[in-house]
Amino acid sequence: MRYLTPFRFGRRNVPEAREFEAHPLDLFQREMNRLFDEFFKGTGLRRWAEDFESFGSFTPQVNMTEDEKSIVVSAELPGMDEKDIEISLSKDSLTIKGEKKEEAEHKGKEAYCIERSYGSFTRVLPLPKEVNPDKAEATFKKGVLTVTLPKVEKEKGSQKKIKIKAD
Amino acid sequence: MEDAKKNIEKAQAKDASLAERTKDRVIFTPAVDITEDSNNLYIYADVPGATEKGVNITLENDVLTIEAQVEEAPMEGYTRTYSEYATGDYYRAFTLNEAIDRDKIEATLKDGVLGIVLPKAEAVKSKKIPIKAG
Numbered sequence: 001m002r003y004l005t006p007f008r009f010g011r012r013n014v015p016e017a018r019e020f021e022a023h024p025l026d027l028f029q030r031e032m033n034r035l036f037d038e039f040f041k042g043t044g045l046r047r048w049a050e051d052f053e054s055f056g057s058f059t060p061q062v063n064m065t066e067d068e069k070s071i072v073v074s075a076e077l078p079g080m081d082e083k084d085i086e087i088s089l090s091k092d093s094l095t096i097k098g099e100k101k102e103e104a105e106h107k108g109k110e111a112y113c114i115e116r117s118y119g120s121f122t123r124v125l126p127l128p129k130e131v132n133p134d135k136a137e138a139t140f141k142k143g144v145l146t147v148t149l150p151k152v153e154k155e156k157g158s159q160k161k162i163k164i165k166a167d
Numbered sequence: 168m169e170d171a172k173k174n175i176e177k178a179q180a181k182d183a184s185l186a187e188r189t190k191d192r193v194i195f196t197p198a199v200d201i202t203e204d205s206n207n208l209y210i211y212a213d214v215p216g217a218t219e220k221g222v223n224i225t226l227e228n229d230v231l232t233i234e235a236q237v238e239e240a241p242m243e244g245y246t247r248t249y250s251e252y253a254t255g256d257y258y259r260a261f262t263l264n265e266a267i268d269r270d271k272i273e274a275t276l277k278d279g280v281l282g283i284v285l286p287k288a289e290a291v292k293s294k295k296i297p298i299k300a301g
Binding site: 061062064067068071072076077078079080081105106108109110112113114116117128140142 | 177198199200201202203204209211213214215216217218242244245246247248249250251252276277278279280282
């Protein structure tokens with residue numbers, strides 16, 4: 001049913017899914033989604049919906065890079081403590097959760113200008129390749145979170161040729 | 168509350184007074200929080216990825232300038248699958264309306280947040296005046 005809704009809340013949080021299922025109907029669906037997205041963008045309705053959805057939360061920006069052996073996901077999370085960040089990994093997706101609290105810095109002070117983001121966030125990122133969860137590593141340095149996920153090496157020779165016997 | 172939406176996209180700096188740079192890098196305007204108590208003015212700026220060495224804070228003619236350079240880790244052999252943010256340096260300038268004790272300005276850099284404490288000069292500190300009961 002998910003595919004039939006014109007636009008999904010929180011869609012912008014999710015990068016394009018894997019591309020291998022590019023059935024013509026999917027392509028058509030994608031095109032329709034895009035049309036709806038564009039339409040709502042114009043009216044400001046979509047923005048409103050997004051505002052509503054993300055009240056008291058924020059969406060950190062992430063980058064994903066990969067080479068032959070691993071996928072590296074990085075996210076900018078300034079002002080957060082590594083204890084407040086939770087990373088979980090499933091076979092094909094990575095979830096980054098966290099909460100940034102405001103109180104400590106602003107306690108007892110008068111605020112003039114608050115531009116930085118506070119609140120909680122959750123990001124679920126579909127992974128383009130299968131990864132090995134046991135060897136995943138994460139570092140948090142200078143407000144930048146980096147998660148390294150080694151790809152699962154495909155077993156060589158798992159494909160077998162079967163001889164056909166002729167009578 | 169218009170700012171409820173916190174899709175934190177970094178805004179590219181478009182300060183006209185910013186001189187042209189020799190380095191070909193994108194410059195961002197960091198998001199800041201400015202707070203005050205009776206003794207100090209506090210500025211917190213989000214500068215993820217910036218190093219202590221790369222941070223430059225100057226106060227000249229009541230204009231406080233923050234510059235932060237980001238050291239980019241080279242990612243050789245990697246291809247970008249998905250990208251939402253770009254890396255670049257940070258720049259922002261503020262005009263201070265209050266007298267600041269210049270010698271006592273302190274700055275810290277922790278977890279990608281630059282915190283600047285600007286102590287107010289003695290002359291402008293607000294004083295509580297006790298009322299004598301007659």
